[in-house]
Amino acid sequence: xxxxxxxxxxxxxxxxxxxxxxxxxxxxGNEYVYWxxxxxxxxxQYIIHGLKNNETNEMASLIITEDRKSSTLILPHATLRDxxxxxxxxxxxxxxxxxxxxxxxxxxxxx
Amino acid sequence: xxxxxxxxSRVICKSGTSVKIECRSLDFQATTMFWYxxxxxxxxxxMATSNEGSKATYEQGVEKDKFLINHASLTLSTLTVTSxxxxxxxxxxxxxxxxxxxxxxFFGQGTRLTxx
Numbered sequence: 370x371x372x373x374x375x376x377x378x379x380x381x382x383x384x385x386x387x388x389x390x391x392x393x394x395x396x397x398g399n400e401y402v403y404w405x406x407x408x409x410x411x412x413x414q415y416i417i418h419g420l421k422n423n424e425t426n427e428m429a430s431l432i433i434t435e436d437r438k439s440s441t442l443i444l445p446h447a448t449l450r451d452x453x454x455x456x457x458x459x460x461x462x463x464x465x466x467x468x469x470x471x472x473x474x475x476x477x478x479x480x
Numbered sequence: 481x482x483x484x485x486x487x488x489s490r491v492i493c494k495s496g497t498s499v500k501i502e503c504r505s506l507d508f509q510a511t512t513m514f515w516y517x518x519x520x521x522x523x524x525x526x527m528a529t530s531n532e533g534s535k536a537t538y539e540q541g542v543e544k545d546k547f548l549i550n551h552a553s554l555t556l557s558t559l560t561v562t563s564x565x566x567x568x569x570x571x572x573x574x575x576x577x578x579x580x581x582x583x584x585x586f587f588g589q590g591t592r593l594t595x596x
Binding site: 403405407410411412413414415418456467468469470471472473 | 486525529
């Protein structure tokens with residue numbers, strides 16, 4: 370599976386959009402981009418995933434560049450409860466489902 | 481979304497004893513489950529892949545005789561930490577996914593193991 374690079378930490382003001390970048394320059398054609406987050410002392414929570422097209426759900430939007438070498442997770446109106454570590458993971462659809470976690474981005478939403 | 485339940489959420493045990501952690505998929509059948517370990521301030525590390533009806537597949541460096549995995553049914557996988565030592569103290573997390581090529585994985589709430 371391709372590796373990902375994320376900034377170790379970011380701050381965001383409450384109510385503003387949080388834009389979390391992820392670099393996956395070695396991604397291959399059949400690999401999806403997944404985003405999970407982990408609030409302290411809990412299991413990771415699925416946010417969103419995509420292959421080529423931008424995706425949106427009730428939690429977030431995922432913007433994938435045309436060359437698929439990077440993506441951005443957007444939390445449109447961050448709240449204090451969005452403070453967590455956000456993980457960007459690239460996985461092939463036929464790899465049996467295992468997810469390999471990198472170091473993630475620690476997002477702090479401040480009042 | 482699908483729910484994965486893990487039990488217990490916290491456990492304290494004495495050195496040398498064994499501890500069993502359960503992972504259940506509550507509303508779907510999971511032929512495959514995954515076990516992770518997470519030390520403080522670190523990311524999740526995949527330990528093994530649990531396969532229903534067959535042996536688990538362990539990641540490099542994980543001792544299969546120390547971390548026994550049993551996946552006897554389509555909704556239950558167990559991880560037993562045998563002869564636990566203080567260095568085994570960690571946060572253990574399981575995950576499972578509905579069968580499908582690109583469906584998301586769901587995670588349990590984790591088990592905080594403290595070996596004293």
